[in-house]
Amino acid sequence: MTEAPRRTALDALxxxxxxxxxxxxxxxxxxxxxxxxxxxxxxRTRAGLFDLSHMGEITLTGPQAGRALDFALVGNLSALxxxxxxxxxxxxxxxxxxxxxxxxxxxxxxxxVVANASNAQVVLDALTERAAGFETAVxxxxxxxxxxxxxxxxxxxxxxSLTDADLDGLKYYAGLPGTVAGVPALIARTGYTGxxxxxxxxxxxxxxxxxxxxxxxxxxxxxxxxxxxxxxxxRLEAGMPLYGHELTTATTxxxxxxxxxxxFDKEGDFVGRxxxxxxxxxxxxxAPRKLVGLIAEGRRVPRAGFQVVADGQVVxxxxxxxxxxxxxxxxxxxxxxxxxxxxGTKGVAVDIRGTHEPYExxxxxxxxxxx
Amino acid sequence: xxNPQQLRYSKEHEWLSAVEDGVxxxxxxxxxxxxxxxxxxxxxxxxxxxxxxxxxxGELESTKSVSDLYSPVSGEVVAANQDVVDDPALVNSAPFExxxxxxxxxxxxxxxxxxxxxxxxxxx
Numbered sequence: 001m002t003e004a005p006r007r008t009a010l011d012a013l014x015x016x017x018x019x020x021x022x023x024x025x026x027x028x029x030x031x032x033x034x035x036x037x038x039x040x041x042x043x044r045t046r047a048g049l050f051d052l053s054h055m056g057e058i059t060l061t062g063p064q065a066g067r068a069l070d071f072a073l074v075g076n077l078s079a080l081x082x083x084x085x086x087x088x089x090x091x092x093x094x095x096x097x098x099x100x101x102x103x104x105x106x107x108x109x110x111x112x113v114v115a116n117a118s119n120a121q122v123v124l125d126a127l128t129e130r131a132a133g134f135e136t137a138v139x140x141x142x143x144x145x146x147x148x149x150x151x152x153x154x155x156x157x158x159x160x161s162l163t164d165a166d167l168d169g170l171k172y173y174a175g176l177p178g179t180v181a182g183v184p185a186l187i188a189r190t191g192y193t194g195x196x197x198x199x200x201x202x203x204x205x206x207x208x209x210x211x212x213x214x215x216x217x218x219x220x221x222x223x224x225x226x227x228x229x230x231x232x233x234x235r236l237e238a239g240m241p242l243y244g245h246e247l248t249t250a251t252t253x254x255x256x257x258x259x260x261x262x263x264f265d266k267e268g269d270f271v272g273r274x275x276x277x278x279x280x281x282x283x284x285x286x287a288p289r290k291l292v293g294l295i296a297e298g299r300r301v302p303r304a305g306f307q308v309v310a311d312g313q314v315v316x317x318x319x320x321x322x323x324x325x326x327x328x329x330x331x332x333x334x335x336x337x338x339x340x341x342x343x344g345t346k347g348v349a350v351d352i353r354g355t356h357e358p359y360e361x362x363x364x365x366x367x368x369x370x371x
Numbered sequence: 372x373x374n375p376q377q378l379r380y381s382k383e384h385e386w387l388s389a390v391e392d393g394v395x396x397x398x399x400x401x402x403x404x405x406x407x408x409x410x411x412x413x414x415x416x417x418x419x420x421x422x423x424x425x426x427x428x429g430e431l432e433s434t435k436s437v438s439d440l441y442s443p444v445s446g447e448v449v450a451a452n453q454d455v456v457d458d459p460a461l462v463n464s465a466p467f468e469x470x471x472x473x474x475x476x477x478x479x480x481x482x483x484x485x486x487x488x489x490x491x492x493x494x495x
């Protein structure tokens with residue numbers, strides 16, 4: 001039996017805007033409102049507004065909330081300053097990635113964990129189990145938040161016109177409570193687009209009012225509503241991993257080139273330590289595969305699961321691919337054997353439905369914004 | 372969206388122009404173009420190729436997916452739209468006009484091609 005897809009607080013608004021909707025992790029989400037390429041370009045050059053209410057929020061409170069997260073996750077969260085955010089991961093005992101997360105420290109004894117929609121229940125269950133021995137309460141907050149993201153170079157100016165919060169003092173990967181257009185919000189300077197921008201966690205009942213206010217305030221600056229399709233091409237250009245593509249339970253953080261998120265020197269044990277120690281040693285000695293960028297010489301688009309080939313041999317696999325609006329060429333992220341992973345390696349191709357299309361190996365990311 | 376009355380339509384969402392001297396023009400409908408999203412790559416059949424009604428004769432690649440291009444009729448390809456090869460976005464911006472895909476000298480056509488009204492009802 002299949003369940004009806006869940007709808008966000010902004011569902012009626014998306015439909016009124018004529019969005020093409022798509023099922024995403026059990027949610028009915030906007031894929032695009034018009035042209036996904038135009039939406040992508042808007043975020044790179046002006047501003048875009050996203051509904052990300054499908055993301056999963058989990059709150060930990062109590063005197064040992066930080067210690068519980070240190071045990072449950074690979075990062076050192078008890079060392080996180082109040083008002084800051086950190087990118088981290090939750091692994092299983094074998095070191096496999098259960099999800100990648102952003103954790104906000106909202107107060108001394110309060111943390112908010114944001115999980116991918118597809119993994120929210122897995123993360124909630126794991127955190128509940130792993131926090132059992134600590135003085136902390138784990139709360140499922142998925143129903144209590146809608147999440148809007150405003151991303152792009154014009155986003156600070158647009159947001160400033162709607163809030164008294166000190167946005168200039170708000171660093172990248174930091175969050176503070178404030179009011180936007182009269183709506184109480186956790187204002188975070190985070191995102192998944194490679195641009196400057198903000199994520200606004202608000203009560204679902206306030207979501208539509210906030211969306212309208214941002215739309216009106218951003219109209220003159222060229223802000224447009226954006227769907228998940230351009231979110232994917234934006235993050236791909238920015239070289240950011242996506243769970244289920246670059247990151248899976250079969251992958252450790254070290255396999256994905258993200259070993260830096262694992263903090264072995266934190267106090268106490270943590271789930272996956274032993275397996276991750278071995279993974280770190282393997283990666284340092286001789287990484288079997290590396291995550292690289294590929295840029296097409298032709299125009300055919302590589303997709304997840306396509307084989308990377310060299311000299312007639314399979315040397316890797318594409319994990320994500322799309323036409324890059326910014327580069328004007330198809331791009332891909334792929335796991336490639338170390339022997340073919342150096343930027344500039346010759347003779348690398350992607351098997352696109354039987355044709356070996358030549359690709360250039362590059363370091364990630366494909367795109368980095370000017371600061 | 373409106374589907375031009377003078378065209379005929381296949382269940383695979385191609386349109387076929389009126390036949391002149393045995394030759395008709397083929398494209399995909401606005402409905403199909405919208406469903407694909409931004410088209411970024413078009414592989415069209417080459418002049419001289421033989422196409423068969425209902426069989427794949429090329430591909431249209433969009434941001435998110437790749438779709439086979441089917442021919443609504445059987446025959447010999449007598450022209451392919453180089454403008455679309457150079458600028459695949461034409462398929463989205465002008466599916467019934469500048470975004471046409473190929474011209475075919477018809478040897479056989481299926482009996483189930485639809486009128487504009489029938490196709491509008493079919494595509495919903």
